Amino acid sequence: MTDLKLPAGMTITAPVKPEYAEILTPEALAFVAELHRRFEPRRRELMKKREERQQRLDAGELPDFLPETAEIRAGDWKISPLPDALKDRRVEITGPVDRKMIINALNSGARMFMADFEDASSPTWDNCVQGQINLRDAVRGTISLEQNGKSYQLNDKTATLLVRPRGWHLPEKHVQVNGEIVYGAFFDFGLFFFHNAKEQLARGAGPFFYLPKMESHLEARLWNDVFNYAEDTIGVPRGSIRGTVLIETIVAAFEMDEILYELREHSAGLNCGRWDYIFSYIKKLRNHPDRVLPDRAKVTMAVPMMQNYSKLAIQTCHKRGAPAIGGMSAFIPVKGDEAKNAAAFEQVRLDKEREANNGHDGTWVAHPGMVALATEVFDRIMPAPNQIDSDKQKDFTLTAADLLTPPEGAPTEAGVRMNINVGIQYLAAWLRGSGAVPIHNLMEDAATAEISRAQLWQWLRQGVKLEDGRTLDQNLFDRLYAEEVQNLGADFADAADLFKQTATGDTLAEFLTLPGYERLA
Numbered sequence: 001m002t003d004l005k006l007p008a009g010m011t012i013t014a015p016v017k018p019e020y021a022e023i024l025t026p027e028a029l030a031f032v033a034e035l036h037r038r039f040e041p042r043r044r045e046l047m048k049k050r051e052e053r054q055q056r057l058d059a060g061e062l063p064d065f066l067p068e069t070a071e072i073r074a075g076d077w078k079i080s081p082l083p084d085a086l087k088d089r090r091v092e093i094t095g096p097v098d099r100k101m102i103i104n105a106l107n108s109g110a111r112m113f114m115a116d117f118e119d120a121s122s123p124t125w126d127n128c129v130q131g132q133i134n135l136r137d138a139v140r141g142t143i144s145l146e147q148n149g150k151s152y153q154l155n156d157k158t159a160t161l162l163v164r165p166r167g168w169h170l171p172e173k174h175v176q177v178n179g180e181i182v183y184g185a186f187f188d189f190g191l192f193f194f195h196n197a198k199e200q201l202a203r204g205a206g207p208f209f210y211l212p213k214m215e216s217h218l219e220a221r222l223w224n225d226v227f228n229y230a231e232d233t234i235g236v237p238r239g240s241i242r243g244t245v246l247i248e249t250i251v252a253a254f255e256m257d258e259i260l261y262e263l264r265e266h267s268a269g270l271n272c273g274r275w276d277y278i279f280s281y282i283k284k285l286r287n288h289p290d291r292v293l294p295d296r297a298k299v300t301m302a303v304p305m306m307q308n309y310s311k312l313a314i315q316t317c318h319k320r321g322a323p324a325i326g327g328m329s330a331f332i333p334v335k336g337d338e339a340k341n342a343a344a345f346e347q348v349r350l351d352k353e354r355e356a357n358n359g360h361d362g363t364w365v366a367h368p369g370m371v372a373l374a375t376e377v378f379d380r381i382m383p384a385p386n387q388i389d390s391d392k393q394k395d396f397t398l399t400a401a402d403l404l405t406p407p408e409g410a411p412t413e414a415g416v417r418m419n420i421n422v423g424i425q426y427l428a429a430w431l432r433g434s435g436a437v438p439i440h441n442l443m444e445d446a447a448t449a450e451i452s453r454a455q456l457w458q459w460l461r462q463g464v465k466l467e468d469g470r471t472l473d474q475n476l477f478d479r480l481y482a483e484e485v486q487n488l489g490a491d492f493a494d495a496a497d498l499f500k501q502t503a504t505g506d507t508l509a510e511f512l513t514l515p516g517y518e519r520l521a
């Protein structure tokens, strides 16, 4: 292991492999330390605001458009013009920062690749630092790999890179400044930006980011201030950084204009992060008996509440000259079963056609096998590079209730069992260091696992009536849970314990990845 030269006040409590020193350089760490010193107090204040808001929601308040920002919503303004590299984003593939996946994603034929330190990655120390090494090599076009007798290297034509750092809530527990933990957002963004921004600009792209899990425009303002500071510090022009904000909390859906406005010099639009959005709906409205959702499989993008969310994002973005990117269908190719495979492709086709017809400017896919299909759909429905200037959704109107009215239907025993089974299987993989896995032929990541455990928590708390008339009480839950755990077997004991803690605790844990992180190396 290697001794690093650390900036004053910084400690690192994890093993540093020799190659990590190429990323954890004194200059890069000094930059991360300064991000922490300047911006951590505001990050904490914003987390406190989240708690206060939750208390008001728990007491019966409902999210709504903010009266104090009405002028911004009514104003006539646009985001800065998009750089050429971000004008056509018809298909974006996403994946963890694993070396092989990065190469495969960049070669997949998708226009863009979002490399994910968030929901698709389990934030072990090694994943986070090795991920930075992988991305550094990807930016420079030198990434390659020999694995299982196969040689991986980049094609001549590759996707444009976007990076999703961890959200404001996730700590990087191995790094401290003056005894305070440095947060993952500062660590991931800081290291990536420091090492790659100038190189990316020189290659005709730029430091492009996806910004996850924000709950208000004030959180977007903090990112914008971080971006200004970062650009000035390394000496690149203002507006070099472009961030696409995931609208993936029910509260942020009421601040889309305001979020674009805060980031207007750095914005690359919005994305409908549907899975976290559903999780957030459950979490934020957990105390509201009239806002209980049916089984996860029934909360599709076709239900009115989700259609309204997609259309509002499109309308808001286009009014501001910004792209509105669609979301992730969890269907992935099914091996060894033609009929199921065809059904998965059909589901993705329907989802992408709905998005393109609504007016989205691009979409997400989880797997290289879905790139050609999504491209064919967008090529057919969106002949121009994007739909920003189209009239689709121009006249769309909605009320707060249209975003908040849940779809009809009661949960089922099968839905309860599926949430337990998938949640535990996912957590077992996450604890082993994999943040995205195929389970029952669907892509599962942290966001989908959050839905599983938050639904169970809310259903139990509300004593919900199942479709067959029985009440989901503790006795019934305990029986179903015990049966599912037994079916999974002893290897899943640790994950089952963590899952139960986050699905049945006295209070609903904010994120399952927080207690989970305490168990990670």
Ligand SMILES: CC(=O)SCCNC(=O)CCNC(=O)[C@H](O)C(C)(C)COP(=O)(O)OP(=O)(O)OC[C@H]1O[C@@H](n2cnc3c(N)ncnc32)[C@H](O)[C@@H]1OP(=O)(O)O
Binding pocket: 093, 094, 095, 096, 100, 101, 102, 104, 105, 116, 119, 120, 275, 276, 328, 332, 333, 365, 366, 367, 368, 436, 437, 438, 442, 443, 444, 445, 447, 448
């Ligand atoms: C809700 C949200 O936040 S969505 C965004 C975050 N989630 C994600 O990004 C998930 C992305 N998807 C994945 O991670 C993967 O597709 C999984 C884990 C679901 C399935 O992966 P696998 O089990 O490896 O699938 P499969 O065996 O079919 O893969 C075939 C090949 O495609 C590659 N592949 C699969 N998915 C991806 C991807 N997203 N990016 C790059 N390569 C991929 C595999 O590495 C494998 O490559 P190889 O043949 O060279 O070994």
Ligand SMILES: O=CC(=O)O
Binding pocket: 119, 246, 248, 272, 273, 274, 275, 276, 277, 327, 328, 447
């Ligand atoms: O991050 C994306 C989502 O769907 O959640």
